[in-house]
Amino acid sequence: MKRWLVSMLMAVLLVPSLASAQKKEYRFVIIPKVVHPWFDLVHEGARAAAKMLEQQTGAKVTIEYRAPQKADVVEQNQILERAIATRPDGITIDLLDEKANKAVLEEAVKQGIIVTIFDSEPPRGMELTSVGNDxxxxxxxxxxxxxxxxxxxxxxxxxxxxxxxxxxxxxxxxxxxxxxxxxxxxxxxxxxxxxxxxxxxxxxxxxxxxxxxxxxxxxxxxxxxxxxxxxxxxxxxxxxxxxxxxxxxxxxxxxxxxxxxxxxxxTKPRTQGYWAVIAMWQGKLGGYMPKRIDTGIGVINKVMTTNYKGF
Structure with a gap:
């Protein structure tokens, strides 16, 4: 993971087209399925990525976390629509319904907003970076x-x-x-x-x-x-x-x-949040966005629960 991050940072520093695209401020929106402790860990990972980017680039990176109160696709789409209206640099979302979310996601892309998917699969026909695992x-x-x-x-x-x-x-x-x-x-x-x-x-x-x-x-x-x-x-x-x-x-x-x-x-939620932000940042710079970022799968058994600190 660190090796890939270093390579992306070097791309920004060494490739003029990317370096010139850097901004002084970035704002990324995270939209989970629902208010849930698991997504709090995703948010934690996203904030860690924002902190790293600020330290490495000098830009201000803001993370906005907007969670539906219930796992309701209508409410999630409303949150997504409101987020689009604010024109953030990027939106990452965990889909509640591939078909029902698709039209709103297409509108975000149409407006030039970088969109990534985490802990899910992109809607069919949309070439969006997904962060998660098998x-x-x-x-x-x-x-x-x-x-x-x-x-x-x-x-x-x-x-x-x-x-x-x-x-x-x-x-x-x-x-x-x-x-x-x-x-x-x-x-x-x-x-x-x-x-x-x-x-x-x-x-x-x-x-x-x-x-x-x-x-x-x-x-x-x-x-x-x-x-x-x-x-x-x-x-x-x-x-x-x-x-x-x-x-x-x-x-x-x-x-x-x-x-x-x-x-x-x-599913390593902190890692998902971290790389969802890195992918949006890279996309905003005009850099290469992979089809999938696989965070891997962590298996926890009873022996591992002693002093467990999480993925």
């Missing part, structure tokens, strides 16, 4: 681990997150496809939590009550496995119902440490 691989890591712990036999369930969100859809599909490879694994239920811990908890409790032989969970969003873990504890089924989580929020780390969840596959 969502299918991330799901498969979790599903394989659950199948391994179950010895290839048992009833399982998926907490799907926001069903229209591209990254959540990809994970759910890849979980299901992997489970189908094992005849002894039976997928009996799918919950929808809309990236809300309380909703995930209620969904998980209802599903476990309806399926008393349920033996394992995987999740497609950061809120899902926390809600699942709480429901497992409340039902007194720790050790009887297994869970492999997603991401590395403090509550998730605690669930792994306490043995409620086995492990988790993290």
């Amino acid at each position: 969502f299918c691989e991330q799901a498969q890591i979790a599903s394989r681990r659950l199948v391994e712990m179950l010895g290839g036999k048992g009833e399982v369930a998926i907490m799907m997150g926001v069903p229209t969100a591209p990254n959540h859809m990809i994970r759910a599909d890849c979980h299901e496809k992997l489970f189908k490879q094992f005849p002894g694994i039976k997928l009996v239920a799918k919950g929808i939590d809309n990236d809300e811990i309380e909703t995930a908890q209620k969904q998980a409790a209802a599903i476990m009550q309806a399926h008393p032989n349920l033996r394992g969970w995987v999740s497609c969003d950061a809120a899902g496995p926390i809600g699942v873990g709480i429901a497992i504890k409340e039902a007194g089924r720790v050790g009887k119902v297994l869970s492999v989580g997603l991401d590395d929020l403090p509550q998730m780390i605690e669930l792994i440490r306490d043995g409620v969840a086995d492990s988790s596959a993290s």
Whole structure:
């Protein structure tokens, strides 16, 4: 990561067309799916990138964080439209609905605003830089681990997150496809939590009550496995119902440490926020913008939870 950053900074210093394009001030807008602790970490990474750019270039870099109160695409589009009206240098967004977000994103690009996507996939037909990881691989890591712990036999369930969100859809599909490879694994239920811990908890409790032989969970969003873990504890089924989580929020780390969840596959939110800002800055300078910036996947197990500091 550092090597790439150095190369981009050198490009600004050594290539006249980029150097002359530098501004004294930059303003970048971050639009997440919803108010959520995971996105707070994305914001943290974005601020770190802004600080670095200020130190290296002498320009002022402002990060505006505008989060919908609920995972509602209409509200997200309204926030996006208001952001476009202020003509920022760049906008990075985690899509709630590829199709519903597309027209507004096209308007942003039409107005010359640099647009990147984080923790998601760009709408079809739009050549936008995306920052994230292989969502299918991330799901498969979790599903394989659950199948391994179950010895290839048992009833399982998926907490799907926001069903229209591209990254959540990809994970759910890849979980299901992997489970189908094992005849002894039976997928009996799918919950929808809309990236809300309380909703995930209620969904998980209802599903476990309806399926008393349920033996394992995987999740497609950061809120899902926390809600699942709480429901497992409340039902007194720790050790009887297994869970492999997603991401590395403090509550998730605690669930792994306490043995409620086995492990988790993290999307590295701080790293996503950092590189989303770097990509927008580079694009504003007229530099090369890659199709994808892969942040990699971090797997957390119980041993790693001691003094865990996050990705």
